[in-house]
Amino acid sequence: xxxxxxxxxxxxxxxxxxxxxxxxxxxxxxxxxxxxxxxxxxxxxxxxxxxxxxxxxxxxxxxxxxxxxxxxxxxxxxxxxxxxxxxxxxxxxxxxxxxxxxxxxxxxxxxxxxxxxxxxxxxxxxxxxxxxxxxxxxxxxxxxxxxxxxxxxxxxxxxxxxxxxxxx
Amino acid sequence: xxxxxxxxxxxxxxxxxxxxxxxxxxxxxxxxxxxxxxxxxxxxxxxxxxxxxxxxxxxxxxxxxxxxxxxxxxxxxxxxxxxxxxxxxxxxxxxxxxxxxxxxxxxxxxxxxxxxxxxxxxxxxxxxxxxxxxxxxxxxxxxxxxxxxxxxxxxxxxxxxxxxxxxxxxxxxxxxxxxxxxxxxxxxxxxxxxxxxxxxxxxxxxxxxxxxxxxxxxxxxxxxxxxxxxxxxxxxxxxxxxxxxxxxxxxxxxxxxxxxxxxxxxxxxxxxxxxxxxxxxxxxxxxxxxxxxxxxxxxxxxxxxxxxxxxxxxxxxxxxxxxxxxxxxxxxxxxxxxxxxxxxxxxxxxxxxxxxxxxxxxxxxxxxxxxxxxxxxxxxxxxxxxxxxxxxxxxxxxxxxxxxxxxxxxxxxxxxxxxxxxxxx
Numbered sequence: 294x295x296x297x298x299x300x301x302x303x304x305x306x307x308x309x310x311x312x313x314x315x316x317x318x319x320x321x322x323x324x325x326x327x328x329x330x331x332x333x334x335x336x337x338x339x340x341x342x343x344x345x346x347x348x349x350x351x352x353x354x355x356x357x358x359x360x361x362x363x364x365x366x367x368x369x370x371x372x373x374x375x376x377x378x379x380x381x382x383x384x385x386x387x388x389x390x391x392x393x394x395x396x397x398x399x400x401x402x403x404x405x406x407x408x409x410x411x412x413x414x415x416x417x418x419x420x421x422x423x424x425x426x427x428x429x430x431x432x433x434x435x436x437x438x439x440x441x442x443x444x445x446x447x448x449x450x451x452x453x454x455x456x457x458x459x460x461x
Numbered sequence: 462x463x464x465x466x467x468x469x470x471x472x473x474x475x476x477x478x479x480x481x482x483x484x485x486x487x488x489x490x491x492x493x494x495x496x497x498x499x500x501x502x503x504x505x506x507x508x509x510x511x512x513x514x515x516x517x518x519x520x521x522x523x524x525x526x527x528x529x530x531x532x533x534x535x536x537x538x539x540x541x542x543x544x545x546x547x548x549x550x551x552x553x554x555x556x557x558x559x560x561x562x563x564x565x566x567x568x569x570x571x572x573x574x575x576x577x578x579x580x581x582x583x584x585x586x587x588x589x590x591x592x593x594x595x596x597x598x599x600x601x602x603x604x605x606x607x608x609x610x611x612x613x614x615x616x617x618x619x620x621x622x623x624x625x626x627x628x629x630x631x632x633x634x635x636x637x638x639x640x641x642x643x644x645x646x647x648x649x650x651x652x653x654x655x656x657x658x659x660x661x662x663x664x665x666x667x668x669x670x671x672x673x674x675x676x677x678x679x680x681x682x683x684x685x686x687x688x689x690x691x692x693x694x695x696x697x698x699x700x701x702x703x704x705x706x707x708x709x710x711x712x713x714x715x716x717x718x719x720x721x722x723x724x725x726x727x728x729x730x731x732x733x734x735x736x737x738x739x740x741x742x743x744x745x746x747x748x749x750x751x752x753x754x755x756x757x758x759x760x761x762x763x764x765x766x767x768x769x770x771x772x773x774x775x776x777x778x779x780x781x782x783x784x785x786x787x788x789x790x791x792x793x794x795x796x797x798x799x800x801x802x803x804x805x806x807x808x809x810x811x812x813x814x815x816x817x818x819x820x821x822x823x824x825x826x827x828x829x830x831x832x833x834x835x836x837x838x839x840x841x842x843x844x845x846x847x848x849x850x851x852x853x854x855x856x857x858x859x860x861x862x863x864x865x866x867x868x869x870x871x872x873x874x875x876x877x878x879x880x881x882x883x884x885x886x
Contacts, residue, residue: 325628
């Protein structure tokens with residue numbers, strides 16, 4: 294092994310990756326660090342830091358536990374008829390779970406993004422800026438949710454009908 | 462300590478059981494985000510340039526240092542450019558929300574990896590992921606709340622969103638540099654067309670990967686891989702379809718059911734999107750009434766009534782108003798050329814920049830500066846009428862600026878003073 298090769302392998306075993314890896318990350322931290330000093334220079338350091346940390350954990354420690362719990366609840370839905378003793382024996386039926394999961398997920402997505410309009414939290418600023426009220430948005434969201442579940446239910450009915458046909 | 466022998470719960474590999482998590486799925490989301498976020502970032506930085514930060518009063522952020530850099534004068538041609546770039550920035554950002562959430566879902570086991578780092582390189586890498594995930598969340602959250610005028614954050618949106626972008630982009634660049642080859646290999650490991658034909662019954666986990674995305678103990682799938690892609694893609698189509706209408710005029714505008722500025726006002730000449738009513742900024746009909754005079758300042762200082770302005774040569778152009786919040790609308794404006802007013806102030810257009818000051822007492826953008834190029838464009842007007850009628854008070858009566866391709870808030874309403882300055886190009 295050449296001297297350079299030995300050096301590189303000693304570096305790799307001590308650091309865990311090539312030197313370019315450290316160089317790239319150092320550049321990243323330099324740019325981000327400089328931007329952070331400008332944030333402080335603009336006098337918004339504290340609020341910015343709190344919101345940034347909140348953004349780091351928001352999906353993994355807030356959203357994910359919520360939607361994964363909701364999904365567990367939805368997945369237990371098909372077991373309901375069995376528990377109630379009304380399960381029909383035999384015959385393949387399309388799974389109902391995704392026909393609930395998908396419209397529910399999409400509806401929640403719209404709510405998470407547009408809650409300031411739907412729940413009217415932005416009403417005061419919105420009225421001042423736009424000159425109108427946020428009141429129609431709740432109805433619109435409910436209507437879109439209804440349509441999503443309606444289309445999903447319709448698709449389920451079609452799939453079930455197709456599965457029941459004798460030639461299938 | 463042996464891998465997988467860490468604290469209980471999510472730190473144990475057996476905790477994560479989704480049979481769909483794996484490098485292929487993560488890489489598909491990652492590459493879609495890469496393309497989309499580059500467009501969002503470029504259009505976002507262009508928007509900073511569009512605000513002409515070098516002109517007096519346009520970017521008052523203290524201590525901006527190198528981040529207040531100035532690259533070029535924002536052009537007035539084509540008039541629809543900002544409408545397209547900023548509409549893209551906002552609508553594409555909204556469209557990417559489901560993809561970002563799916564990407565975060567797909568890699569969540571990595572957050573709980575145990576031990577937290579196996580090498581210095583990995584520790585440094587994970588520190589950069591804090592900037593990446595935090596930066597993405599921060600940018601999306603502040604942008605989404607700002608377009609809904611929900612100002613719950615304890616800082617001014619403009620510097621926070623701009624500086625947050627630099628932190629996010631620094632982390633994104635290094636993330637792409639480190640992961641892109643691996644992501645491309647992972648995407649090539651499966652045939653997309655075949656995945657799109659694979660039903661739930663035939664869906665199997667990806668083969669075990671060294672990075673631990675594929676679960677050690679996968680549960681039976683409840684959704685096919687194509688199902689997940691359709692779910693996420695459907696979310697994007699929904700986000701796009703319910704907001705893109707606010708960048709369009711005509712009947713399609715009504716499709717923006719969940720967007721702040723897709724509203725109908727009526728059918729009159731002044732019935733189009735308002736941004737900041739007169740009442741909310743403390744502008745009264747009385748001060749905008751007969752006693753109003755426009756101060757035109759330059760080599761001399763003169764005062765003009767609305768009748769004086771209407772007696773000057775009037776010009777009519779169809780020009781868009783395009784807001785930083787992503788919405789836009791084109792209307793037909795009639796008014797006096799800024800170039801003619803510069804001449805009146807004793808300055809030749811082409812060498813005159815202007816600062817327009819409004820009657821508004823509160824809020825941002827009570828004044829905005831325009832470049833020599835913007836003043837010289839013959840379509841740049843001090844508008845007095847819109848769609849053949851006098852401006853309404855909410856649209857800036859008695860007079861407002863309209864400049865082709867300028868960000869909406871630079872089209873100052875209720876103008877009380879135009880201060881022209883000589884400036885070399």
